[in-house]
Amino acid sequence: MTPPPTPRPEPVPVTVLTGFLGAGKTTLLNRLLKHPALRDTAVLINEFGEIGLDHLLVERLDGDTVLLNAGCLCCTVRGDLVKALRDLAVRIEQGHAIRRVVVETTGLADPAPILQTLMSDPLVLYRYRLDGVVTLVDAATGMATLDSQGEAVKQAAVADRLVITKSDLATPEQVSALWARLRALNPGAPLLNALHGEIEPEALLDCGLYDATRKHPDVTRWLDAEAWHAHDHDHGHDHHHHDANRHDARIHSFCLTFDEPLPWDGLATWLEVLTMTRGESVLRIKGILNLAGEARPVAIHGVQHLFHPPVKLERWPDGDDRRSRLVFILRDLDRATVEKGLRAFAESARQQAEIAAGQG
Numbered sequence: 001m002t003p004p005p006t007p008r009p010e011p012v013p014v015t016v017l018t019g020f021l022g023a024g025k026t027t028l029l030n031r032l033l034k035h036p037a038l039r040d041t042a043v044l045i046n047e048f049g050e051i052g053l054d055h056l057l058v059e060r061l062d063g064d065t066v067l068l069n070a071g072c073l074c075c076t077v078r079g080d081l082v083k084a085l086r087d088l089a090v091r092i093e094q095g096h097a098i099r100r101v102v103v104e105t106t107g108l109a110d111p112a113p114i115l116q117t118l119m120s121d122p123l124v125l126y127r128y129r130l131d132g133v134v135t136l137v138d139a140a141t142g143m144a145t146l147d148s149q150g151e152a153v154k155q156a157a158v159a160d161r162l163v164i165t166k167s168d169l170a171t172p173e174q175v176s177a178l179w180a181r182l183r184a185l186n187p188g189a190p191l192l193n194a195l196h197g198e199i200e201p202e203a204l205l206d207c208g209l210y211d212a213t214r215k216h217p218d219v220t221r222w223l224d225a226e227a228w229h230a231h232d233h234d235h236g237h238d239h240h241h242h243d244a245n246r247h248d249a250r251i252h253s254f255c256l257t258f259d260e261p262l263p264w265d266g267l268a269t270w271l272e273v274l275t276m277t278r279g280e281s282v283l284r285i286k287g288i289l290n291l292a293g294e295a296r297p298v299a300i301h302g303v304q305h306l307f308h309p310p311v312k313l314e315r316w317p318d319g320d321d322r323r324s325r326l327v328f329i330l331r332d333l334d335r336a337t338v339e340k341g342l343r344a345f346a347e348s349a350r351q352q353a354e355i356a357a358g359q360g
């Protein structure tokens with residue numbers, strides 16, 4: 001007789017904390033870690049440069065702070081990150097209390113490889129879930145950094161939460177110009193303010209992505225369709241007023257909503273084609289789906305050519321209109337191409353299902 005399958009352990013949420021060099025990541029992390037909500041948090045730090053210092057600056061008393069090997073981005077750090085997460089998983093299995101992981105990236109990091117790592121290793125996928133990306137932007141230097149550093153634009157574009165730091169070092173006009181630029185770049189992420197790292201953890205944690213156990217998946221906060229809607233309307237206005245946006249022109253984001261339930265087959269095929277052919281342009285896709293034949297909402301999440309396995313959430317939140325919502329954050333790929341392709345695939349899958357039902 002085969003033994004009953006072992007239930008999957010509750011995946012540990014992982015928060016990715018990013019932001020350009022000196023944006024205030026370590027300062028904010030230190031404040032957060034003092035908060036009771038962050039007890040039992042393991043911290044992984046990816047630092048750029050020969051000698052890593054940040055692990056010394058993060059004031060942890062226990063042994064759960066791991067410095068990932070110096071070296072930025074892609075291959076090396078991915079291997080280190082997987083190893084660190086696997087080691088941590090072993091410690092959790094041995095009974096070590098770890099309820100959350102925060103990965104602090106180097107200021108120069110493209111967050112995509114880190115997000116991909118969280119979605120590509122089977123053991124990591126089994127044990128952890130991405131909770132969200134928190135991006136810090138320095139009010140004093142943020143505008144200039146966004147003008148000159150493509151990675152900083154990417155960090156802001158893929159964020160689930162955007163935090164403006166050091167507003168004490170900028171004029172109110174500078175802060176509101178930065179605010180508007182970030183809003184245009186990423187209309188869906190709540191914009192927050194942190195002075196000397198002071199912020200309530202609740203504002204940054206539990207972004208609502210993939211937590212299938214929560215009774216009330218916070219779809220509205222996670223995918224604020226209204227924010228995207230308003231952004232679409234204001235687009236011309238934004239461009240007129242915030243000329244700096246021209247620097248961000250290669251990256252853009254939008255939300256597509258679908259009133260009717262979507263056929264999973266058509267959608268899955270299209271996502272596969274999109275990510276295989278244009279993976280480098282897909283900085284991030286996230287969505288809450290109302291699928292044909294499925295009573296529960298399904299969350300999907302992708303970075304470049306990788307997709308996290310879809311997760312069924314407990315139920316639709318009360319009062320939610322149950323429309324499918326898909327957010328795209330793209331570079332050098334226009335909305336019309338994506339929308340046309342997706343609608344065509346969905347329609348063809350729907351017709352095939354109708355024909356099959358007619359034959360049955």
Ligand SMILES: Nc1nc2c(ncn2[C@@H]2O[C@H](COP(=O)(O)OP(=O)(O)OP(=O)(O)O)[C@@H](O)[C@H]2O)c(=O)[nH]1
Nearest residue numbers: 020021022023024025026027107165166195196197
């Ligand atoms: N005035 C002011 N200074 C701040 C604020 N937040 C952080 N700082 C300072 O900014 C400097 C850089 O902060 P860090 O927390 O080390 O920044 P980081 O993003 O971790 O830096 P890297 O690891 O080098 O990318 C430190 O001297 C902080 O004290 C703030 O809100 N106001």
